[in-house]
Structure formats: structure tokens, C-alpha cells
Amino acid sequence: MKITILGKYGPYPKSGGATTSYLVEEQGKKFLLDAGTGSLSRIQMICSLEEIDAVFLTHLHSDHCSDLFILRYALKKKKLPLFLPRTPEAEYRLLDACSCFDTTVLSDGMEIQMPDAEVKVSFCRTIHPVECYAAKFENGSRSFVFSGDSRYSEKLTAFCEGTDVLLCDSGFLSSQKDTGSLPHMYVKEAAETARKANVGKLLLTHINPIYEEEALLCEARERFENTQIVEEMKQYFI
Template structure:
């Protein structure tokens, strides 16, 4: 497995990269997870748009889907249809792409499983203000999970327990978290990953106006394990 960080910021782009978007290359397939603002720029540095085999949207907030509506123009030009897996709410967002001729839309459900060229892909809901699904990719005895946007909850702990690599939301610092039930802090992401024996953690959905050193310092309060911070155009072998 090869993970490309196309964009890792939220809720706005940084001056050095897009909002959330991640490309997984596995067994000659390319799986695009989220397609945030500006992410098509970095995607085309890694592969051709027409080589994408599947798109997964964790949820339908704008910082995770904005470039989808630009992508469809190109797909129409080349007459290509890509499988697209997404929640069907909020309906106002889902209705913008559900019937488009350039996407073969599949609605995400709990415990849904998809097979792609011997790759197992499964989904489980997590807690966020809108319907949100985590993605698990399994191939050749390696397991990767992307949390999407999430707070700490039982589904999250069950889904990422013991995985080889977890890409987790850690948008807040502990000092900012207060009673917000939208994202984990970097401390919570690190603490949770350590408790349930995740082998490698990368924290993402970083605010571009917060110093990366602050994120890492906060995360280290929750775990003494190695912690990675997402960075645009970073490539990781899993």
C-alpha cells in the first residue's frame, strides 16, 4: 500500500496545500478518499485523473468534497464514469451529484463491504454533525483505516483497533477542544491510538493557522509512540 497525502488541512486550505484528500495506491488500483478544495492540483502530480478507480467521500462537508464538482467537468470531456461511494445526507449536497452521468453513485451503509481486485474495503459510521463513514482498506495482510472527521466513540475504537496504519482526525489542540463534539484533538487521537494498539498513527485535518509543533506537542501528551503529522504531497508506504 502506498498512501499519498494530497491535502490535509481543514476547514480551509493552507498556503501550501488543499483541504482533506488522500490517494491510496494498492495492487495496481487507485482509491481516492475525499476530494477537498484544491486537491485536484496535487492529484495530477501523482497520477492521471482517468486512472482513478474509486472515489470515497467520508462525509459531505465542503472541505472534503469541493473539487468533486470540478472533477465532473473533466470526466464528461473524457466520457468516463467513476464509482463514487458517499453518504446520502445532507440531501442538499448529495442531490448535487447523485444523478450525474460521470459518477456511479453508491450510498454508504454500516458494515458495507466492497471487493476491488483482491482489495477488501469496508465502512463503518462514526460521530460527526453529519453522516460520516470511516474507511478500512485491507490487502496482503496490511490494514489501513481513515477516520474521516470524528470524535472518540466506540465505533472508532472498534474499527481501528490494532490496524497497521490509522489516518485520524486531530483538528483541535486540547486547549481548544472544550465541549466541541465535531473533531478529536491531536491529544485524543494519539491517546486513543495508543490504547487500542494502532501500529502507526498519522494525524490529519490540521488547521493551517496552528503551528505544526503545537499539534505534535499536544499529541505527545497522549502517547509516547511515534506520531506522524500529515503534510501535502507526503508519501507513505504501509
Template sequence: MKLTILGKYGPFPAPGGACSGYLLECGQRRLLLDLGSGTLSRLLQIVPKLQIDAILLSHLHSDHMGDLLILRYALQQYNARGRNVPMPLTVIAPDTPEEEYRLLTGSGVYDITVAQDNLRARIGDISITLHRMTHPVPTYAFDIEHGGRRMFYTGDTGWREDLPALCAGADLLLADACFSEAERAGGGIAPHLTASEAGRIAKEGGVKRLLCTHLWGGGCDEAQLRAEACAQFPDSAVAAEMQSYLI
């Protein structure tokens, strides 16, 4: 499997950056994990014909699904102009908040399977299992297996005791690691993991590698986040936009 970071920021992008969105290539198949603002432009640099097999949306916050609203136009326009782009496109996503969900339905562009805790899905030879996380709206982590390799994407979530067991043994953990411990101590922040908590999950879960993502777009100290993750789990890195990672 090959994971490419299309965007790593939330809940808004850093200057020149993009919100959460990840391309996962598994053999001949391509999945998108979230598609926040700014990620479609980057996806088109890599997959200009938009040959995507499915989109997995962790939740319906705009920093994770904003570009699906623009992707609608791309799919409709390309097909109207005779380019054979796959449509409707398979999407797995929660069906709430209702007003956000309605934006994805009705156009005939997306064929949506509603996310549920422990839902198992197959896209060709890729196995996907969903797990409900802790966030202000229904949010799911994705456990993805292909060809004997496995990655686990937390989506957005606060600390959960079950996370180490859920991701145990994964080859790559892609984790929300929004805050340093100092920022957490400052209080008043939404349910997200700190880099240290992401490292603890990686350590207790015995994963092979941790990639920290969902950095604050307003400016964050990446070296500090990496140091806090590495203090728990040495094989930690902060995701780099448009970089690919072999799993």
C-alpha cells in the first residue's frame, strides 16, 4: 500500500497547505480517506483522470469533506464532456449532521453507504473495518488491510482507552495529533489527541510506525509535536504534505 498525504491541517489549512485528505493506493485500486479543502487540487496532480474506487469519510466536518462538494462538479462536468469518469462514486460516511449529509446526496454523484460502528466493507481485495471514535459529531476510524499489510486511520478523536487494542499490530498508524501537552494544558480545546497520546497509542498498540497528522492550520511547532510523540514511541514522524509512505 502507498499512502500520500494530500493535506494534513485542521480545522483550516496553513498558508499554502490543505486540510485532511489522504490517497491510499492498494495495488490497482485507489481509496481516499477524507477530502478536506485544498486536497482535490493536489489529488488531480496525481490522479488527473479521477480514477478513484471509493472515498471513506471519517466524519462530516468541513475540514474532512469540503472538497467533496467541489468533486461533484468535477465528476459531473467531466462526464458531460465525454470523459468517462467513474460515477456514482462509492462513499462510506456518517449520515449526520443531517444538513451536511444532505449536501452529499441528491446529485446522483455519490453512492453512499452509511457508516456504523464495526461495519466491515470490501472494495475489491481491500478490507475495511470502521470503529466509532469520540468527537462532537459521529466519527469513525478506518482499519484497512490489503495484501497482508494494514493501516489504521483514527480520523478526529479524543483519547479512548480502546484505541491501542483497535490498532494493535498495524503497519502504520495515521493519528490525529493536534496538540502539544502545553496546548492541552491550556484547556478549551475540542476532542483531539495530543502528539504524546498518539505516541502512547502507538506504543501500547505495538504498531510498526506512527504518522502524526491534523495539525493546527494557525501555526504549530512540528518539532515539538514530533519530540512528544517520539518520547512515547521512537518511530514517530509528522506527516509531510505530498509525501508518500510505503506501508
């Protein structure tokens, strides 16, 4: 499988950057995993928008789905399969009402076998202020998990067990004061998830522009050495 990082920032992009979005390619099929701001511009550097075979949205926060509201203006000829949470209601209804999308509601533990590609996608509910799911892509021999947005979760750690690559929400440095309601993991928790789940490689994503990337990397590598911060438009082979 191949992942291209279309956008790595959250909750807003750096100048010239984009928020969360990844293009997953396997056996000629193209799957869009989240569609944050800037992602539609980026994906057209790789393929046409009509070539997307399915879209998966981990949750309906704007930094993960805003460009899908734009994609509806561009799609002309097909009903694009769209997998998404049922809430928040307002965002869901807007997307479900679009004639260009064929929507399927996600649920905890759901597994989807993609037609014409040996790819199974499964979902695990995370801890976030809105309904959110981590997604695991498997092709029979290799796998990766994208955490979506989440606080630290033993359930998510179990979901990641033994995966080759964990693409993980790394929202905060430990210097950030915990108010008890942070919606993301500390970088050290992302690394702890990778260590406990025995993953092959940790890729830090959902990078907050306020942080120096070197500081994020240092905090992660104290707990999990094989860590990188993703680079936008770089391809990662799983």
C-alpha cells in the first residue's frame, strides 16, 4: 500500500500547508482518508478528482472534512462511496443530502472489504469530543492504522496491535497544561501507544503549527525510537 500525505496539520495549516488528509493507493484503487482544508488542491497534483474510488472520514471536524463540502461542486458523473460518522447531525445531513455521494454510516468494530481491491478497512471508536473512528487498512500481508483524533486510549492501543505503521494524532507536547479535557494525545502518548502495540513504525501527524517539529520528534523518540514526522506530499510505502 502507498500513502501520500496531502495534509498533516491540525487544527489549522501552516502557510502553504493543508490539514489532515491522506491518499491511500492499493492495486490501482485510490481511497481518500479525511479531506481537510487544502486537500483537493493537493490531490489533483496526483490524479483527477473523478479517479477517487471511495472517501473515509474519521470524523466531522472541519480540519478533517472541510474540502469534502467543496468536492461536491466538482464531481460530475458518479456517486462516490462515502463512509462517515452519523454525528454531528448538521454536518452529516449536509453531506448525506449531496447527490454525488453514496453514504454509509460508520460504527465501532465495522469492517469493510473494498470491491476490486484486496483491502479491508476496519474501524475503532476513539475518545474525542465528537464521534470519531480510527481506521485500519489491511491488504493481507501489510497494515497501517490512522488514529483519527483521540485522547490516549487502551482500546485504540489494542486496535493498533502489531500493525506495520501507525499514523498517529500527535496534538500536544507534554509542556501543554492538561485541563482534563484535551481532545488529542500528547506526543508521548502516541509513542506509548506505538510501544505497547508493538507497531513497526510511528508516523506523527495532526501537527499543530505552534510547535517546533524537532521538539515533537524528541518527545516521541524518548519512548519509541522508530518515529518520523510525516512530510506533506511525501509517499510512504507500507
